[in-house]
Every structure is written in C-alpha cells, then in structure tokens.
Amino acid sequence: MTDAIKNIILFISLILVQIIVLNNVLLWGFINPLLYILFVVIYPFKRDRGLFLFFSFLLGLSIDFFLNSGGINAAATLFIAYIRLPLIKGILGKSEIDFPVFDISKLPFLNLLFFISILTLLHHFIVFSLEYFKFSAIGTIFYRTLLTSLFTIILLIFSLLFMNKAK
Amino acid sequence: MQLIINFIIKYKYFLFFLLLEIVAISFTIQGHSYHKSKFVNSANFVTGGLYKRINSFKEYTNLRTFNQQLLDENTMLKNILSQHSKDTAVNSIQVIDTALYFQKYTYIPAKVIHNQFHKKYNYLTLDKGSKNGITTDLGVVNSNGIIGITNSVSENYATVLSILNENAKINVKLLRSLHFGTLEWDGKDYNILQLVDLPIQANIKAGDTIVSGGKSTIFPEGIPVGTILNFSKENNSYSRIDIKLFNDMSAIGPVNIVTNLDKEEIQNLEQDLFND
Numbered sequence: 374m375t376d377a378i379k380n381i382i383l384f385i386s387l388i389l390v391q392i393i394v395l396n397n398v399l400l401w402g403f404i405n406p407l408l409y410i411l412f413v414v415i416y417p418f419k420r421d422r423g424l425f426l427f428f429s430f431l432l433g434l435s436i437d438f439f440l441n442s443g444g445i446n447a448a449a450t451l452f453i454a455y456i457r458l459p460l461i462k463g464i465l466g467k468s469e470i471d472f473p474v475f476d477i478s479k480l481p482f483l484n485l486l487f488f489i490s491i492l493t494l495l496h497h498f499i500v501f502s503l504e505y506f507k508f509s510a511i512g513t514i515f516y517r518t519l520l521t522s523l524f525t526i527i528l529l530i531f532s533l534l535f536m537n538k539a540k
Numbered sequence: 541m542q543l544i545i546n547f548i549i550k551y552k553y554f555l556f557f558l559l560l561e562i563v564a565i566s567f568t569i570q571g572h573s574y575h576k577s578k579f580v581n582s583a584n585f586v587t588g589g590l591y592k593r594i595n596s597f598k599e600y601t602n603l604r605t606f607n608q609q610l611l612d613e614n615t616m617l618k619n620i621l622s623q624h625s626k627d628t629a630v631n632s633i634q635v636i637d638t639a640l641y642f643q644k645y646t647y648i649p650a651k652v653i654h655n656q657f658h659k660k661y662n663y664l665t666l667d668k669g670s671k672n673g674i675t676t677d678l679g680v681v682n683s684n685g686i687i688g689i690t691n692s693v694s695e696n697y698a699t700v701l702s703i704l705n706e707n708a709k710i711n712v713k714l715l716r717s718l719h720f721g722t723l724e725w726d727g728k729d730y731n732i733l734q735l736v737d738l739p740i741q742a743n744i745k746a747g748d749t750i751v752s753g754g755k756s757t758i759f760p761e762g763i764p765v766g767t768i769l770n771f772s773k774e775n776n777s778y779s780r781i782d783i784k785l786f787n788d789m790s791a792i793g794p795v796n797i798v799t800n801l802d803k804e805e806i807q808n809l810e811q812d813l814f815n816d
Contacts, residue, residue, distance in 0.1 A: 392590065392594075393590075393594055397598075399658055403658045405658060422553045423552070423553060423556055426553065426556055426557055426560065427556075427560070430560045430563075430564065433564070434564070434567075434580070437567070437571075437580050438580055438581070438582060438584065438586075438587050439582055439587050439590075439591075439654075440582070440656070440659075440663075441571070441580070441581050441582050441656075441661075441663035441665075441699055442568075442571060442580075442659070442661070443567045443568040443569070443570060443571020443572065443580055444563065444564035444565060444566070444567025444568040444571065444580065445564075445568050445571070447560075447563075447564040447567065448561060448564035448565055448568060451557065451560050451561055451564060452561065455553070455554075455557045503565075503568050504659060504660050504661070505660055505727075506572060
C-alpha cells in the first residue's frame with residue numbers, strides 16, 4: 374500500500390517539477406531537460422507491467438496537456454516503459470530478474486549510466502522525431518536529441534544520488 | 541478459438557502497449573493539424589489553473605517592462621487620436637492607421653499565463669475563456685504586433701496558436717505599398733519570421749515595415765509586425781525574405797483579443813461565392 378502511495382506522490386511531484394521548474398529552463402534558448410522520465414527509471418520492477426505501462430502513458434499525456442503537444446510525450450514515455458524490462462535483462466545478461474529484491478540503485482554505476490542513457494536517448498529521439506515529423510529535419514532531430522539528452526542524463530543521475538542519500 | 545485466447549494472453553502487454561501507442565500517435569497527428577478541436581490542450585481547468593498560479597509569481601519580475609509597454613501604447617494611441625482630428629480638419633487621408641479603415645473590431649484584454657517559443661509548434665495560454673466572450677479563431681495582438689490566433693477555448697482559459705507555429709500562416713502587407721504576402725516561421729530563430737508569396741513587383745529593401753494585411757477576417761489591417769531584415773532573389777522572384785519582429789516573443793505579457801464583428805457576414809458572403 375505504501376508503495377502505491379509513494380508512486381503516486383512521485384508521479385505528481387515529477388509533473389510539478391517538470392512544469393513549474395524545468396519548462397522554464399531553456400539553456401542556450403532551446404535545451405529543455407525532461408526529468409519526468411525518472412518515473413520510468415525508478416518505478417519498481419514488479420510483475421504488474423500493465424499498470425506501469427498505463428501510468429507511464431498517463432504521465433506523458435499529462436505533460437502533453439501542459440505543453441499542447443498532442444501525444445508526443447505520451448508515445449515516447451510509453452515506448453521506453455515497454456522497452457525497460459528487455460533492456461535491463463539485456464544489460465545484466467539474465468533471462469529472468471529477481472523482481473522483489475531488484476533495485477535499480479544497486480546496479481553498478483556504469484550499468485546504471487548505460488541503462489539511463491539508452492532510455493533517455495530513445496525517449497528524446499521519439500519526442501523530437503514526432504515534433505518535427507519530417508525526414509528532412511533529421512539533422513535537427515539528432516542535434517536536439519543529443520544535447521537535450523546530455524542534460525537530462527546529468528539531472529537523472531543527480532536525482533538518483535539525491536534519492537539514495539535521502540533513504 | 542483457444543489459439544486466439546492463448547495468443548492474447550501471451551502478448552497481452554504488447555497488445556496493451558500497441559493500443560496505447562496508437563492512441564498517443566493519433567493525438568499527435570491531431571495536434572499537428574491546424575483546424576481541429578484538439579482534445580489535448582492546456583486550456584482546461586487543471587493546466588490553466590496551475591499556469592495562472594505560476595504566472596502570478598512570474599508576473600512581478602516583468603512588471604517594469606510591461607508598464608513601459610503599456611505607456612508606449614497609450615502614447616501611440618493618443619498621437620493617433622490627435623492626428624485624426626487634424627486630418628479631418630484639413631480633409632486629407634494621408635496617414636494609414638487602423639482608426640481610418642472604419643472596420644468594426646472589439647478588443648478584449650487578457651494576460652499570457654504560459655508562453656512557448658522553443659518548439660516547432662508553439663502555443664500560448666491566456667487567462668480568459670468562453671466566459672469572457674472568447675471563441676476560436678480570434679486574433680491576439682499587443683502594442684508591438686501580432687501574437688497569434690486563438691485555438692482551443694474552455695470556460696476560463698484559451699490556448700493561442702502562436703505565430704511561432706508551423707501551422708500559422710498570416711496575411712501581411714508592406715506598409716508603403718499594397719503588395720501582400722504570407723508570414724510563416726521556419727522554426728529556427730524566435731524573433732525572425734519568413735515572408736513568402738510576395739510578388740516581385742513589390743520593390744522591397746531592407747528595413748521596410750510589414751503590417752497585417754486585412755485580407756483575413758481575423759486581424760485588422762495595419763497592425764505592425766516587423767521590418768525586413770534581409771532577402772534574396774532567385775529566378776526573378778523573392779526566394780527568401782526574413783522579417784525581424786517588433787515583438788520579443790520570449791516576453792509577452794498583456795495582450796488584446798480582437799473580434800471582427802463583420803466576420804460572420806463576410807464568411808456568409810464568401811460561402812455563397814464558393815457554393816455557386
């Protein structure tokens with residue numbers, strides 16, 4: 374029960390942080406880190422994947438409502454939520470994961486960094502591809518994906534460190 | 541039958557994922573189109589309410605600029621008024637300004653509570669809605685020029701399709717001649733827009749002023765937009781004309797929403813024309 378409440382608090386606070394703080398941050402005029410995907414990174418690896426997929430979709434859609442961006446963030450967040458389990462299995466080289474005791478913060482740092490980077494790059498690539506929606510803009514899409522991902526990854530690592538300290 | 545059920549059970553997460561993804565993509569496509577009442581917009585109670593609250597803090601940091609803007613606008617309007625009385629006295633109509641076109645417009649004041657300028661499809665959110673008489677497809681302007689066109693409207697809030705949006709196409713003309721073109725945005729610099737479809741006969745030079753054209757039923761004629769920054773010619777036509785806006789699109793505060801009272805009449809007339 375407490376787990377569910379924790380996740381709801383995380384869900385709401387990530388939206389608020391993204392809207393109130395981060396969407397007002399525009400580094401060099403266009404880099405806007407999308408920290409809210411922290412939800413996908415730290416949501417517990419339990420077996421109720423359906424609920425997790427639905428919440429991820431809802432989180433992205435909530436951001437879309439604020440940004441008037443159709444379903445761009447919803448599509449991207451849902452995608453990385455779906456890919457998360459196969460990805461972590463691939464990184465650890467295991468076919469099964471010991472779900473009840475598996476904790477993302479217990480991963481070795483390099484593995485964690487790799488996991489976060491892949492998720493972020495995929496997410497941002499989908500966001501910018503859907504935003505530009507044109508093959509001729511592929512250069513701009515890659516450019517923005519890489520630069521924005523860099524700042525999102527840094528923020529994600531810092532928030533994970535901070536959350537571990539707080540525990 | 542058993543096979544199908546087994547298939548669904550085996551791939552239930554994938555099917556669920558696919559279903560939600562299709563929903564998200566259809567919202568995206570709907571969001572990219574211009575004329576459609578969008579389901580996902582920030583004019584609703586929750587998002588509008590939060591933006592209004594955030595804005596009530598942010599507003600203070602810009603009060604000085606906005607005060608100066610309003611003072612400038614007041615001075616400009618007073619100058620137009622005094623000019624007008626002189627013009628009627630000597631019976632000349634040399635000055636081009638909105639007050640002399642005798643069109644019927646009403647203005648509703650509003651505040652921008654959320655502003656976007658770094659994306660490809662930018663929207664603003666206003667703190668006025670259908671309760672204040674706002675409908676879709678109304679022009680939004682401030683003293684320095686055109687801001688956008690209202691898009692989705694709820695009871696208390698409205699979203700505005702910014703001129704910094706790939707879907708925005710606004711009829712503009714040169715101040716010193718009657719040649720008109722269309723104002724678009726290429727998605728790069730938020731203070732530089734592009735003027736397209738301007739005939740080569742319009743002999744332009746850098747620094748020429750561009751004003752709204754009045755060919756649409758949305759904006760009154762003669763609202764300032766910007767100046768020509770640079771242009772290039774190719775095959776005896778203008779290939780690219782950059783317009784520097786008078787407005788700083790990253791700092792928009794108080795705006796006016798323009799309603800054209802003759803809009804319905806004009807549209808009815810045009811409807812008849814197309815039906816024949």
